[in-house]
Amino acid sequence: MTTPADKWADLTPADLVRTVRSRLPSVLLTAFVVTCLVALALLAMPNRYSSEGMLFVRLGRGSVSLDPTSTTTATVSLQESRRAEVASVREMLDSRIIAERVVDAIGPDEFLKPRTRISKSIKNLLTFLPSRELSSYGEMSGEAYEKAIEREEAIAKLQSQTSVSIPDNSYNVVIRVELDDPFLARDAVEHALDIYHQDHIQAHSVSGSLDFFEQQCAESLQASLAAQRNLRDAKNRMQILSSDSQERTLQERIAKLELAYDETTAELSRVTAEKNGLIAQRDLLEEWIPTEKTSGVANQAGDGMREALYDLEIQEREALSRLNPSHPKYKAMQKQVVKSAEIVQGQKEDRPLTVESLNPIRLTLASSVMSNEGVIAGLKAKLVSIENNLETSQEALAKLNNDAVELSELTWIANIAEANHLKHSTSLEEARMLAALDQNGMSDLSVVQPASLMLKKTGPQRSMLLLIGGVLGLCLGTLQALIRTPPAPPAPSLGNPKQDNQHHDPSPPETTVSAETPLDGEENATTPDELAASPLPR
Incomplete structure (x- = not known):
């Protein structure tokens, strides 16, 4: 059984030509009607005029500078920053707000005003129709609502006819309307x-930043001066110029005192040991030693005694001449003379x-000992002085460490205030x-091409579109001819009977000849005899 799909699957160019020839009047009529409709549409279409403008994005504050209130790293990618800047210019130039402000500046009526005879005629005809009553919409009145709708239509029309592009490998932005x-x-x-x-300048400006930073600068100046005064008063109170230099001075002084203490202690030990050695040597020596010895020296004491004895003998004789031998005075004098004579006899003649x-x-040695004692006393006094100075220096260092914390905090506050x-x-x-x-309206944008006035229309291409409409009419005419005159079914194959039994119905095929009268009233150009005599499709 033959299906409609099998009929269309075996369509050949010969069948197509035969069908077009059989339906040629209807094909031409269809093409003419479609071409006329396209021509009417082209006549109704208004002429299109374009205008272009070009901006150049220079390397300026929009690319390499930031807002004064922002902070960033030390490096900025210049290439990426410029590309992003150009892309931002394109997006903002193609934004709805620009279209809205352009429509508001020119007026929605200028965009919606009819400019062709057909559109003007249609608008004039619409004026004769009864106008509908304007109803309010929400908080908007009817008239305001109609104006808003007209404005939206004008904005939509402008946005649909506006294109913003960036040429390759450039920093230009082209706007075309x-x-x-x-x-x-x-x-x-x-x-x-x-x-x-103006929007670009406004986008890169920060409203109120100047007043804000004037206030912040004045406040930070006062804070910095106050911090410097506190630091100065603290240094005057601590009597130091710099904690680091003072600490180095104290450390050097303590190191010198400790070294001097060790040296003095060693010197005191040495001098003490030397003193003890001298005392031991001194004690081993005699205090008095003979320096001169003379032999045969007259005994002056004996001689004196002899003279005294001689005087006593003289006095004894004088007393005997005056006194009796038994007188006590004489006897006492006589005993004295005897004793003196004994003593004189006991004296040597020389010694x-x-x-x-x-x-x-x-x-x-004694002098050295005394000198060492003085040195020891001086060294001990020196040790006491060194100990006192060392203790004083250590106390000053401890105080400096405590003051350094406060001084560092004040210095830190002063540095932060100054940095701020x-x-x-x-x-x-x-x-x-x-x-x-x-204020001077300066930015990194330059208008390298102002808006151009091109009086030569850019569209529509009516001749090309009319040609395309004619081709479309021919295609539609051919299609309707094929639909109205489907191709004849394929003839049974004379090859393998088994294949014929598999693909065709066992009943004998029926040959049907269509003698349908065309819709346009003309006679069919193909008779049943011609169809029977025509070759079978392969």
Whole structure:
């Protein structure tokens, strides 16, 4: 059994040509109608005029500078920053807010105003129709709602006809607007460039940053001066210029005192040991030693005694001449003479003379001992002074360590306050510079191509579109001819009977000849005899 799909599957070019020839009037009619409709549509379409403008994004504050209130790292990727800047310019220029402000500046009526005869005629015809009553929509009145709708239509029309692009390997941004009026397209591009230039300046400015940093700079200056005054008062109270230098001085002094203490202790031990050795040597020596001995020296004492004895004998004789021998006085004098004579007899005629003096070596040793005692006393006094100075220095170092904590904290606070003031001063200067740039309308954008006025239309290409419409009409005519005259079913194969039994119905095929009358009233150009005589499709 033959299905419709089998009929269309075996369609050949010969079948197509035969079908077109059999339905040629309807094919031509269909093509003519479609071409006329396309022509009417092309006549209704308004002319398109374009206008272009170009911006150049220079290397400026938008690429390498930041907001004064922001902080960043020390490095910035310049290439990525510029690419992002150009992409941002494109996105903002193609944003809805720019389209809204352009429509508000020019007026929605200019974008929606009909500019072709057909559109004007349609609008004039619509004026004769009864106008519907304007109803409010929410908080908006009917008139405001209609104006809002017109504005939205104008914005949508402008956005649909606006294209913003970035050429390859460049930092340019091209804006192109196509509208049905060349002057309107130029005005739209001009307003878009002017509005975005102001928005670009506003986007890179920070409102209130100048006043903010002026206040912050004044406050940080006062805080820095107060911190410096506190640090100065603390140094005057501690009587130090720098804790580090003072600490080095004390450490050097303590080291010298400890070294001097060790040296003095060693010297005292040495001098004490030397003194003890000298005393031991002194005690082994005699204090007096003979220095001179003379033999045969007259005995002056004996001679004196003899003279005294002689005088006593004279006195005895004188007393005997005056007194009796038994008188007591005479007897006493006589005993005295006898005793003196005995003493005189016991004296030698001469004796040796010995001269003694103090031992000079003992005296030298004693002098050395005394000198060592003085040295020992000086060394002991020196040790006491060193100990006192060392203790004083250690106490001063401990006090310095305690004061250094307070001094470091005050120094840290003063450094932070100074750094904050310098940072605020830098930010203030940047904010002042940015404010001056904003006030003078300076930015990193340059209009390298202002809005162009192109009076030559850019579209639509009516001849090309009309040609395409004619081709489309022919295609549609051919399609309707094929639908109205389907191809004949394939003839049974004369090869293998088994294959014929598998693919075809065992009943004999029926040959049906269509003698349908065409819809346009013309006679069929193909008769049943011609169909029977025509070759079978392969």
